[in-house]
Amino acid sequence: MKKGIRATTTKDIARRANISEGTIYRHFLSKDELANEVFEKTSQVLYLFLKDRLALCTTPRERLDCYVRSLFDFARKDHKKYSFLFAAHQTELRRQTRKKTKHMDLLVEIIMQGQMYGAFRAVDRHLAATMVLGTITQTIFYLKNGDIRVNFADIVPEVQASCLKILN
Incomplete structure (x- = not known):
């Protein structure tokens, strides 16, 4: 993901995988098909x-806090997968990935549950989910780039509190 999906060639991919470029085309019709397949599998992970x-x-508040912490944990534990997913979603694969982001469905479900139990205010669930996810992903982005110099243990509760404010 150093170059981005579009700038990465099949030759680059083959070299990194220690295979011939032709091997890629035995399994995929195009680089885009390969990128979509990788996105699908990584999204499922x-x-x-x-x-x-x-x-x-169990409670909507616990589930929201868990979602936030878990996304941070995933970004640290599987940083290459996280980076690929969110780069793909934000850039070249944007059109194909919009309907395939199951992690967003989980967040919408948490918000819906919170609204049903009166824990979260009435607001469009998809708008709220986008705002919450944006808060999380932008914080991770700036943290990974070194623009935020805050201890990981301190940043997660701050982001959890910010996400809760969006929903209250």
Whole structure:
């Protein structure tokens, strides 16, 4: 992901994978098809990671806090997968990925549950989810770039509180 999806050539991919460039085309019709396949599989990894973590929480507030912490944990634990997912979603694969972001569905579900129980205010769930996810991903972005010099243990509660403010 150093160059981005569009700038990375099949030759670059083959070299990194220690295979011939032709091998890629035996399995995929194009680089875009390969990128979509990688996105799908990586998105599923994130979804299952979040879903497993969220299964341990019950209240909407606990689930929101868990979602935030888990996304930070995933970004640290699997930083290459995280970077690929969010770079793909924000850039070249934007059109194809919009309907495939299951992690966003989990967040919408948390917000819907919170609204049903009166824990979160009435607001369009998709708008609220976008605002919450933006808060999380932008913080991770600036943290990874070194623009934010705050201890990880301190930043997660701050982001959790900010996300809760969006929903209250």
